[in-house]
Amino acid sequence: MSLNNHCGTCGHFGTELPHQQLIQIRVNPEESADVVAGCHSPEVANLHLQVSPQGSCDAWTPAA
Ligand code: SF4
Structure with a gap:
């Protein structure tokens, strides 16, 4: 399943998370499903x- 257009790759997701964790989620959202x-x-x-x-x-915006 492609996770493009999903929260894990959206610039609005999880900005309160530690930076390294957020980068990991953006790179590999399937491993951070929980x-x-x-x-x-x-x-x-x-x-x-x-x-x-x-x-x-529908408000998905690509993470920078
Ligand atoms: S804007 Fe939509 S795709 Fe982006 S984090 Fe929020 S719910 Fe997910």
């Missing part, structure tokens, strides 16, 4: 949404 972290999309900021790297939505 991680739950914040979605920081401005569209849902007031909801404090928690997602996993395998989640997805």
Whole structure:
């Protein structure tokens, strides 16, 4: 399963996580499927949404 367009490769995912952990998730999101972290999309900021790297939505933005 490709995880392009999923939370693990989205720039809004998990910015509160330690930098090295976030890089690992972006490189290999399938190995971090059990991680739950914040979605920081401005569209849902007031909801404090928690997602996993395998989640997805139409606001996906590629991580830098
Ligand atoms: S829910 Fe959408 S915007 Fe939030 S991290 Fe996942 S793909 Fe990105």
